[in-house]
Amino acid sequence: MNLTLFDLDNTLLPIDSDYEWGQFLVRTGIVDAEEYRVANERFFEQYNDGTLDIFEFLHFVLRPLVKLDRAELDALHARYMTEVIAPNLRPAALDLVRRHRDAGDLCAIVTATNSFITRPIARAFGITELIATEFDEVDGRFTGEISVAPCFKDGKIARTEAWLAARGLDWSSFGNTTFYSDSANDLPLMQRVKQPVAVNPSGRLRDHALAEGWPVIELFR
Structure with missing residues (x-):
């Protein structure tokens, strides 16, 4: 059996779902439009240039979530899926x-x-296994705290290895291990697998992939 891991934002999706969620909250009036928009843009730029403070960003993301109960959040997310995500489920990514x-x-x-x-x-991609950043919940409401180490940079390796261990597996359990990503922030996990694949890569990742002889593919034009 082989292990295949996918980054999501700008890899399987041609958008950043975290950033677009923020923009969606602005459009729906859940957050103060100008304040949130400026902060969302700043964090997005920091992510792209590799300087993001992940804990500062996650607490920013959490603030509007703790104000709403789960029914309200689920209704918002259903609308977000219809308006934002569904139009960005591209055939090439679904086929991959x-x-x-x-x-x-x-x-x-x-x-x-x-x-x-x-x-x-x-x-929506037919994938049941998700390794993501997790927020604490009590009785269906977010507490404003992060439950485990963020799934970011080196944290992606730690979280993936914990997920494998919970299933009685490790890297040696597989004939091949592959990770698809667009971002240089994912270099730690890309260097851990046998087959890293740069997908729609950022400039920094493209340069690294070409230097290392990694496959480079474009799912979106």
Whole structure:
């Protein structure tokens, strides 16, 4: 059996689901439009240039979530899926995932974006296994705290290894291990697998992939 891991934002999706969730909250009036928009843009730029303070960003993301009960959040997310995610489920990405699933690979999405946002998106790709940043909940409400180490940079390796260990597996359990990503933030996990694949890569990742002889593919034009 092979293990195939996928980043989500700008890899399987041609958008960043975390950033677009923020923009969606602005459009729906859940947050103060100008204040939130400016902060969302700043964090997005920091992510792209590799300087993001993940804990500062996650607490920013959590603030509007703790104000709403789960029914309100689920209704908002259903609308977000319809308005934002569904139009960005591209055939090339769906086919890539389908090929690995049909081959019998163990597939998982490994993303820094929190599981509240990403679990329904993973299901839309037919992937049941999600390794994501997790927020604490009590009785269905978010507490404002992060439950485990963020699934970001080196944290993606730690979280993936914990997920494997919970299933009685490790890296040696697989004939091949593959990780698809667009971002240089994912270099730690890309260097851990046998077959890293740069997908729609950022400039920094493209340069690194070409220097290392890694495959480079473009799912979106």
